Amino acid sequence: MRLPRRPVTGGKKETSYPTRDSQVVASVTIGTRVMVAIVVVAGVALGVSGLFVWLLGQNSISSDVNAQLERSRDRFKALVEQGVDPDTGAPFSEPSQAVYAYIRQSVLGPDEAELGFVGSELTLLPPTRAALTPEDDQELISHLESHVTGDKVVIEDIRTSQARYRVMVAPTRTASGSAAGAALVHVVNLDTAHADLRRTMVMYMASAVFTVALVAALAWFAVERLLRPIGQLREATEAIGENDLTSRVPVRGRDDLTTLAVAINWMLDRVQRSVEAQRDLLDDVGHELRTPITVVRGHLELLDPDDAEDVAQTRELAIDEVDRMGTLVNDLLLLADVSETGVISPQQVDVSVLTQQVFEKAQGLGDRRWQLEEVAGICCEMDPTRITQAWLQLAANAVKYSDPGSRVALGSRVDGASLLMWVRDEGIGIAEEDLPLVRRRFGRTAAAVQKASGTGLGLSIVDSIAVAHHGCLEIRSFQGLGSLFTLRLPLHTVADHATSPRKDTD
Known part of the structure; x- marks a missing residue:
C-alpha cells in the first residue's frame, strides 16, 4: 500500500545547514592569530617605549646644552664685571683681553668650542687644537657676524650644511667705547651631542628585535600548550558521526577550557541519549506499524468489490486497524513528549x-x-x-x-x-x-x-x-x-x- 506524500506547506523555508565537507577550512589557526597578536603587542610596546626613550633623551640633551651655555654666559659675565685677569692680576684694558682670558682657562668637551671676535673679525682661537673646529664652517662664521657686534647675549640654534649647532654669543665692550668691542662665542655641535643617544637607540632596537623574537619563541610553546584542549575539542567533534556518538573530550586541569570540555561532554551525552532514544523509537514504530499496515493491505488486495458482505467485513477490519494505529501513534507522540525534560x-x-x-x-x-x-x-x-x-x-x-x-x-x-x-x-x-x-x-x-x-x-x-x-x-x-x-x-x-x-x- 502506498501512503500519500505529505503536502509541502508554503510560507516556511527550510533551513539548510552546511555539512562538514562544505566547510571552508581556515588557513590561519587560532594559535597563529594569538601568536601574531602577542608579537604585535610586544612590538608596539617596545616601539612606544623606544619612542619615549628617544624623546626623553632628546629633551635631556637639550636641557644639558642650554644649562652648559648659560653657565658659560654667567662665568664670562662675572669675569668681565671683575675686570681683572685671573692669571696676572692686571686689569683688562681691552674687551678682547677678557675674551682671551676666559678662552685660555676653559675646559671643553669633544663637542664644544669657543671663539673670540674683535669687532666682526674672528681673531681669538683656543690655545690648543680642539676636536670641534667651528671656525672651518664659513656658513656658521657668516651667521655669527650679525650677533658679535650687537649688545645682547644670544643663545640659538644654527643649522649649516656641515652640522647643527647651538651657540651662545656674549658681546662685551669698554664703558668709554674707545676700544673695539669683543665677543665670546661658545659653540656646541648638537649632532655630536646626540651621537651617543643614537648609538643607544640602535642598541635598543637590536635588543627589542631580539626580545620580540624571544617572546615569539616562548609564546609559541605556551600558546600551543594552552590551546591544546581546543584541538582536542575539534578532534572530538570531528570524530562524532551518525554511527559513533561515544567520543568524548579529555578533561584535564581546572581552567576555563576544562569547564568548556566538561560542558561539551555533557552536551554530547545528551545528544547521544537523544539520538539513541530516537533510533529506538523509530525501530519500535517501524516494527509496530508494519503489522496493521500489512493486515489492511492484505485484506484490500483480497477484497471482492462485488461481494457486499466481504466489503463490509474488510471495511470494519480496516477501520479497526486504523483506529489501533491512531492509538499507537498518539501513545508514541505522548511518550516522545514526556521524554523531553523541557515539558516538565x-x-x-x-x-x-x-x-x-x-x-x-x-x-x-x-x-x-x-x-x-x-x-x-x-x-x-x-x-x-x-x-x-x-x-x-x-x-x-x-x-x-x-x-x-x-x-x-x-x-x-x-x-x-x-x-x-x-x-x-x-x-x-x-x-x-x-x-x-x-x-x-x-x-x-x-x-x-x-x-x-x-x-x-x-x-x-x-x-x-x-x-x-x-x-x-x-x-x-x-x-x-x-x-x-x-x-x-x-x-x-x-x-x-x-x-x-x-x-x-x-
Missing part, C-alpha cells in the same frame, strides 16, 4: 489534594472497589499534570487487567527522602521473569494480550514521567494475585505534615 513544569503541589483528585478521577475508569489507603499531607515540587497522567495510567492498567468488582487501591505517603504514590490491584499479575519485558516499549506478556488489547506503551510513559522528575517506577507483582505499581519521587518539600492514614472506602 515543576511547582509546589499539595500532595493530599492531588491524591484526592486522582482518586476521584480514577473511580470513573471502571466498576471496581476503589479504596484510598493513605494520603501524604505534604507539599512537594512536581508537575501536577504529568503526575496525574502517570497515576491515572497506572489506575487504567489496574482496571484493564482485573475483574469487575475487584479491589483497586490508591495512596500516597512519605518514605524517608522519597514520596511514594501507588496503585494496588487484584488482577492477573506479572510473572517475575516478565517484569523486564513490561518495562520495555510495546512489551506485553501473553496473559496481558489475552486479557485486553493495548499498545504496550503505558508503563513506558509512566516510567518516562518518573524519570523526568528524577524518580523511578517500582513494580511488585505476583502472577494470579495482583500487582503494586509505585511512583517513587525525590522529596522537595516546603512544609511537612504528618501522613494521615485513611480507612478503606468503597
Whole structure:
C-alpha cells in the first residue's frame, strides 16, 4: 500500500545547514592569530617605549646644552664685571683681553668650542687644537657676524650644511667705547651631542628585535600548550558521526577550557541519549506499524468489490486497524513528549489534594472497589499534570487487567527522602521473569494480550514521567494475585505534615 506524500506547506523555508565537507577550512589557526597578536603587542610596546626613550633623551640633551651655555654666559659675565685677569692680576684694558682670558682657562668637551671676535673679525682661537673646529664652517662664521657686534647675549640654534649647532654669543665692550668691542662665542655641535643617544637607540632596537623574537619563541610553546584542549575539542567533534556518538573530550586541569570540555561532554551525552532514544523509537514504530499496515493491505488486495458482505467485513477490519494505529501513534507522540525534560513544569503541589483528585478521577475508569489507603499531607515540587497522567495510567492498567468488582487501591505517603504514590490491584499479575519485558516499549506478556488489547506503551510513559522528575517506577507483582505499581519521587518539600492514614472506602 502506498501512503500519500505529505503536502509541502508554503510560507516556511527550510533551513539548510552546511555539512562538514562544505566547510571552508581556515588557513590561519587560532594559535597563529594569538601568536601574531602577542608579537604585535610586544612590538608596539617596545616601539612606544623606544619612542619615549628617544624623546626623553632628546629633551635631556637639550636641557644639558642650554644649562652648559648659560653657565658659560654667567662665568664670562662675572669675569668681565671683575675686570681683572685671573692669571696676572692686571686689569683688562681691552674687551678682547677678557675674551682671551676666559678662552685660555676653559675646559671643553669633544663637542664644544669657543671663539673670540674683535669687532666682526674672528681673531681669538683656543690655545690648543680642539676636536670641534667651528671656525672651518664659513656658513656658521657668516651667521655669527650679525650677533658679535650687537649688545645682547644670544643663545640659538644654527643649522649649516656641515652640522647643527647651538651657540651662545656674549658681546662685551669698554664703558668709554674707545676700544673695539669683543665677543665670546661658545659653540656646541648638537649632532655630536646626540651621537651617543643614537648609538643607544640602535642598541635598543637590536635588543627589542631580539626580545620580540624571544617572546615569539616562548609564546609559541605556551600558546600551543594552552590551546591544546581546543584541538582536542575539534578532534572530538570531528570524530562524532551518525554511527559513533561515544567520543568524548579529555578533561584535564581546572581552567576555563576544562569547564568548556566538561560542558561539551555533557552536551554530547545528551545528544547521544537523544539520538539513541530516537533510533529506538523509530525501530519500535517501524516494527509496530508494519503489522496493521500489512493486515489492511492484505485484506484490500483480497477484497471482492462485488461481494457486499466481504466489503463490509474488510471495511470494519480496516477501520479497526486504523483506529489501533491512531492509538499507537498518539501513545508514541505522548511518550516522545514526556521524554523531553523541557515539558516538565515543576511547582509546589499539595500532595493530599492531588491524591484526592486522582482518586476521584480514577473511580470513573471502571466498576471496581476503589479504596484510598493513605494520603501524604505534604507539599512537594512536581508537575501536577504529568503526575496525574502517570497515576491515572497506572489506575487504567489496574482496571484493564482485573475483574469487575475487584479491589483497586490508591495512596500516597512519605518514605524517608522519597514520596511514594501507588496503585494496588487484584488482577492477573506479572510473572517475575516478565517484569523486564513490561518495562520495555510495546512489551506485553501473553496473559496481558489475552486479557485486553493495548499498545504496550503505558508503563513506558509512566516510567518516562518518573524519570523526568528524577524518580523511578517500582513494580511488585505476583502472577494470579495482583500487582503494586509505585511512583517513587525525590522529596522537595516546603512544609511537612504528618501522613494521615485513611480507612478503606468503597
